[in-house]
Each structure stands twice: as C-alpha cells, then as structure tokens.
Amino acid sequence: MKDAPLLNLVLSLILVLVVGYLLVIGRSILVPIVTAVISVYLMGSATEALSRLPVLRHFPTVLLRACVLFVFAAVVYVFAVVVAATVRDIAAVAPIYQENVETLISRLETRIDAANIDVDAREVISDAVSVTFGSLDLRATILSVLGSFTIVGMSIFLVVVYAGFLMAERSSFAAKITAAFGDPHRSDQITRIIGDINRRIGEYLSVKTLINLILGAICLGILLFFGADFALFWAIVIALLNYIPYVGSLLAVAFPVALALAQTGSLLHTALLAGCLITAQVVVGNWLEPRMIGRQMNLSPFVVLVALSVWSAIWGVPGAILAVPMTAMITIVLGAFPATRFCAVLLAARIDEEH
Template sequence: MERRHLRNEQVWLAVGSLMILATIAVAFALVFTRDVMIPFVLAIFITTVVAPFFDYQVVRLRFPRWVAVATTLLVVYALLSLLSLAFVAAFQAMVAVARDYGQQAGDLIEKVFDNLQSRHIQIDQAKIVAEIEDNVPLYVTQSAGVLMGMISHAVLVMIFVVFLLFGRDSHRRRVGIWADIERTFREYLVEMTIISTLTAILVGLVLWGLGLQMAWLFAFLVFILTYIPNVGGIVATLLPLPIAFAQFQNPWMIAAVVAIPAAIHMVIGNFVAPRLMAHGLELHPVSVLLSLAFWGLLWGVTGMFLAVPIMAMVRIVLAEFETTRPLAELLSGRLPGRGEVKTLAR
C-alpha cells in the first residue's frame, strides 16, 4: 500500500514537472510568435461571434459562400471601424491632456510631500515630482500606443477571419468541446458588453454630474477596462483622481469622484453580474488573477483582455479528458480529492 502511494506521488511529481516545462516552452513560443498569434486569436474570437450570422446566410438564406463571407466581413468591418474611431478619439484626447495630466499628478504628490514634511518626514521631493511629470505622459502615450497597435493588426485579423469563414462547415451541427467553447465565449462577450456598457454609462453620468473634466473619456476607459476582471475596475476608478485633486478644492468632491464609481463597480460586480452571468465561466477568482498575470506578461494589455476567455476554454478542454479533469476542477476552485488523484496517477 505504501509503495502504491509512493508511486502515485512520483507520478504526480513527474506529470507536474512535465507540465511546468511544457508551459514554459509554450510561453516562449507565444512570446516569439505574438505578432501573428494575437491577430489569429482575435480572428478566432471574431469568427466565433459572427458565426451564427454567417451560418444563417448559408443555411437559411442559401447565399453562396463568398456572398455570405463578404456580407459578414462588411458587418465586422463596420463594427471594427466604429471601435477604431472611438479609440482614435480617445487617443487624441489622451495625448492632448498627457502633459497636463502629469503636471496634475505632480501637484498631487507635492501636496502629499508637504503633508509629510509637516510631520518631519524628509523626502527628495523635487526628484520624485520631476520623474512623475516626465513619466506619466509617457505612460499615457504608451498605453494609447498599445491600443493603436491593436488597431494596426486589423488587416491581418481580417485575413484570418476570411480563411476561417471559408473553412467553416455551416451545415454540420457542432457538439462536444468546440460547441461548449463557442457557447461559452458568446455568452461571456455579450454579458461583459452589457456589464461594461451599464457601468460606463452610470460612471459617466456621475462624473459629468460632479463636473469633472473629460468625464466622457473616463467613461470610455471604464467601458474598455471593465473587460479586464477585477483589475480593470480598480484602475478605471483611480484614473480620474489626479484631475479631481487639481480641479476641486473640496475634499468631499474628490472623495465622491472615487467613492461613487467604486460603489457602482461593487454593486454591479457583486449583484448585477452574478445574476446576469447565470452559467458563469466556472473559474475561481485566483485562477482569473493568475491568468491575467500570465497572459499580461506574455501579450501585454491585449493578453489581459483575452486572458479570461482563453482560460475558460482551457478549462473546458481539460474537463473533457479523465486524466486532466482534476486540473479543470482546480481551475474552478474545487480541489481534487484522493480518488481523482489516483485516477490521474493511473
């Protein structure tokens, strides 16, 4: 009995070591091929979203395949064009206010340092303020550059979408793993879009009602960043803080700029989202955070947007096989029991 238990532990150790090595190898490959893989993954997601519209044209309307592809591409192009225009407008606004944003952040830090010096805490104020005023505009423009880089991949994404649509068999009913993946991603995208839109409208109305400058820009950033679970809402809530400190003298107004949007995020995240996302992705919050860190490290901001649906797909694939089912349970937050460990050891 002890020898069998020892063998199970050895098998677990060997499997775990191989999986770690495989993950490292795949990570290096994904980093090396990011310029191709990011557009390809985006094309897969876009194709998954528009597939019902394409299938309806081919099966029900009996359109020729090339006509259905052309019509679907026009819809995709129209949606991407609207999104690109919004990105360009936000990019121009961010670049226009980048220097002012850095100066306002520097003014905020100066006030903090004055408070610290009044308490006899000595800090090199001039150096830190200069670094903030120089680096904040750089970070803003770099972030906007990342968004513009995503737009520049649009041509390659469209090419991949064309080939994926031409290779799709609209008459074959999809079952099994791929059907679960398509359903999960469509539901996730629709539900997150509703949540992001609702959050952005409410936050935008609050910031506009408080008289905050660039309220529409911060609302747009809320809409985009809400697609990044957990982290995005925190970042979106804190972004208007330097503008609020520079614009308002009343500390209650400054607190309201952060507290009310934070309350909106908490209410929607804790009450609205769980009811709207009835099926859920069956991912534990720790799994979500680790996936955000992993894909953010590999693919940057784009990877953070794609992290959750990718991890949900990985969980679905792992759950389909008896050997890897304990890993899927682990991603869901359900630790595998002794029986499942023995199953894996076999």
Template structure:
C-alpha cells in the same frame, strides 16, 4: 533507484518543456496575440453574421460588413476618448499648477516615512532623452496600427471560412465522436459570445454610473474618467483597481477638492457593489464558470506573457479551454480545478 531517476528525468523534462513553451508563446506574441483576439471577435460576431446570411446576403459580404461594424465601434470609442483627452491636455497648465504641490507633498511623505532618499530618485542632467522617447512612441503607434489592421483581416477570414475550420476540427476525430466534438465547438463559441456581449453591456452600464456619480460631485474630466474606467472593467478585478487610481490622478490631483475625492471614492464603491451583486450575475452570469482565484491568476499570467492584451483575452480563452476540459474524460479533473464549483468545494 531506477524509479527515482525516472521521476527526476520526467520532472526535469516537464519543467524544460514548460519553459520553452512559455518562451515560445512570449516570442510569438506578434503572431498569436492578433490571431487570438481575432478568434474572440469572430465568435462574438457569428450570431450577427448568421442573421445577415439568413437574409440571403453573401457570406463574403456579411463578413466584410461585420468587420466594418467592428471598425466603426472601435473608431467611435477612440474618437470619443481622444476628444476628452484633448480637452484635458488643453487645460494641462492649470492642472499642473495644482498637481505639482500635491506630488511634492507625497514625495516628502515617502522620504520621511521610508528609507528612500531624494538622491536615489533624482535625475541627472541629460538623463531624459526626448528623441528616444519620441521614436519609441512612434514605434508604439506603428505597431499598434499594424496589429489592429491584421486583427481585422484575421477576423474577416475567420468569419468567412468558419465552416471550413469547424469541419477541420470535426474530421480530426473518429466518426462516433463527431457529435460530441460539434457540441463542444458550439458550447465553446456560446461561452465566448455570452461573456463578451455581457461584458460590453456591463461597460455601458458602468460608464453611465461613473459619469452620473462623478459628474454630480463635480469631478474634473469625469467623462474621460468614466469611459476609461468602464473600458478597464474588461480586465477582471485588476482593471477596477487601475481605473480607481486613474480617477484619483485625473479627477482629484488635477484640480479637484475634497468633495471630488469623496465623490470618486463613493462613486467607485457604489458602482463596484452594483456591478458585483446586481449587474454581473444577471448580465454576465456564470458563462465562463471560472474560479475567482484561477481568474486572477489567468489575468496575471496573461499580463506577464502579452501585456495588456493578454490581460483582456486571458479569461475568455481560459473559459474556452475549460469547456474542452469538460468534454474530454481524461481532462475532467482540470475542469473541476478551474471551475467555480461552489457547492462541491464546501466539503473541504
């Protein structure tokens, strides 16, 4: 009886602790999300910083240059996508004439085949509040800009003081464990670097493949679709699905014909085949070494906790955690659970 009570109390304590932990992570998003992103960016730029420091350049200067380089890359992507979106908006009147009949057809089909009624989805006059939407949009831009700048600032300090942080982690452990701790830190950083660099190269390849396939088949707005689809590929599995529906919306519904629809379907099918079986195994490889199911769960949990940024950083962060599990004896069962041990899993 006493043992049963202990199990109940411990189980309740674990559930309660997990609840407050998750709640704390969600509430701390304004602090933790930029910091986690900055950690990944700093790890990505460490090889570049080391190379520059080997040229006898001061560490403060190299850190500033690396942050400036990241700023230029992000600014270039934003400008390129912004120009393409501007062109799309300029042609919106023509696109709207072609989109609305197709949307009405889709709505009629839904009302005919499902229990939904038009009255349930119709908006009453005055329901749309333009002023509130404008304020929300302005707040969103303000928050994004603030998080973007603070992320770059965090990245600078993490690069500049990386040796101090490394020494701090090493000093947390006994002298006989310091070599293992240093090895773990190096592998953790290496996993992140290889994954992010591989994903970046993969996005470039996919953008070119999408642009060629959709451009040849006459898909409207194929440049902006290709860029958005390539950027979304950083979200494993789910990003490609979102990109496909964006391509349907921007490329087919906005004025395309059946040829454009077929071009989108074929382009994405071929691109996903090349990505999954040719590019990803060689460009990204098994650097993160996570089970596919665990990867999908990580993306979903990241989305629930921190939204889009959570979906993007969930996989590399879990990959880093998995490296730590690998080097801690008591946590090795969790490493086995998270890892993609294909050969070992065949026994069951």
C-alpha cells in the same frame, strides 16, 4: 516503466516552458490573432441575436455578419482615434495639472505646519508627502500609463483584418474539420468541443460586453456631471478594464480619480467623484453582473487570479483582458478528454455532472 510518470511530468514541464517562451517572444504576432478570435466569438453572438429579431431574421446571415463586422471596425476605429486624441490633449495640459498638484502639495504642507502635531510626527508626514509627490513628473507618468493603450491601438488594424477573414471562413470550418480528420467519431468530438467553446465564450462575452457598456454609460454621466476632462476616454477605459476580473474595476476608477485630483487640485471634489464611481462599480459588479452572467465560466476564483497574473506577465494589458476567455477555452478542451479531465475539475469552481 517505473519512471514513466516522472518522465511525463518532466516532459510536461518542458512543454509548458517552451510554450511560455514562444508566447512571450511572439507577443506582437499572437496578441492581434487571439484578440481577433475572441472578437469573432462576440460578433458571432451578436449575429445570432440579430437573426432572431422579427425583421432582421429574414436577411441573409452573410449580410448580418458583414454589418456586425462593420460596426466592430467602426467601434475599434473610434477607440483608436479617442486614444490618440486623448494622449495628445493630456500632453498639452500636463503642465497645468503639474502646477495644480504642486499647489495642492503646498497647501498640505502649510496645513501640516499649522496643525497642532508633534514636531517629529510633522516631519515624518512632510517627508512622506515630499517623497510621494515631490519629484513627480506628471506628464511623464501619464504618458507612460497611457502607453499601454497606445500599443493596443497600434494593433487594432490587424485585429480588424484578422476578424474579417475569420468571420468569412467561419461557416466552412466544420467541413474543414471533417475533411482534415476523416474519422467521423474524432470529427464529431472536435466539433462538439468547438461548439461548447463557441457557446460558452460567446454567451459570456456578449453579456459581459453589455454590462461593461452599461457601466461605461453610467460612469460617463458621473464624469460629465463632475466636469472631468476627457470624460469619454475614461468611460471607455472603465468599460474596457472591467473585462479584467477583480483588479480591473479598481484600476478603472484609479485613473480618472487621479487625473481629477490633478485637474482640480481639490480633495473634496476628488473624493466625491471617487465615491460616485466606486458606488457604480459596486452596484454593477455585485448586483447586476452576478444576475446577468451567473456562473457561466465555472472557473475557480483562485484559478482566475493565477490566470490573470500569468497572462498579464506574458502579454501585459491585452493578456489581462483576455485571461478569462483563454483560460475558459483551455478548461473546456481539458474537460473533453478522459486523460486530462481531472485538470478541468481542479480548475473549476464547482463540479458539474459533465465533469
């Protein structure tokens, strides 16, 4: 049929729209499930790393998985507690921050009035400062920004439960595939695809997590040195947002720097803090991360940006954090079948022999 390609294109677009709609309306259900699946990849890599250690390699795999799951549950619980406590404490000190910002604005307006500047230019600068900061409700702004982290914290319990059941059933998954498809060739193909996903996503997440922990520890030291409020919380946020490619590191620095300005009302103090945090981000992002991660995901930078925009629009902050692993999974699946391999090639940053 001459119209077959056009029909396939129309059907593909309809499928994409339907899937996108289901992802949007099913966000509250799907986000904890996908987060748990991604977390299982990380915990699986951690279990394999522990099994290679001299003493722990003699322990049963089930016991190692249980220990890793316990540590994971403890970490997410601490994160939830820190988020809840920080939101409460910031709400309590917000009036003081508001007063500091108003004092800073008054000083800026005084300096503008005293400066030897043309009257029209002075009025433009004063109007810009007034429009930008004049009607700022700092408490409402901070709580709205932290609201996304609170939403993530609310689904943490489900993530831990899902991850626990997935870890328990992981060893039997290969047998289920064989029994479900029957055909040995098809079963082997699907097993290879899942194995490739497990290997690449697991390696990426484990190394990326280590990098983020290093970055978070460095930033924690910087924040404590400058006397920033809620240093532990902002260090966790910096480590978490660094999972988001490109824009995550910028957002991670912007939040504590903005709060430091509200805390101290000092432009010099805030500029020094921003300079140190940006330096840490640049060193880790441009020197340490390329050497540790390399090009494991093999995704085009443009594709990463598009995936970041799409998943952020669908699922918000969780979608932005999960964008790279989910896009990499889709690429691996597309590259495993001859009919869709061209899509994987178009999404890749480089053409490997396997493509």
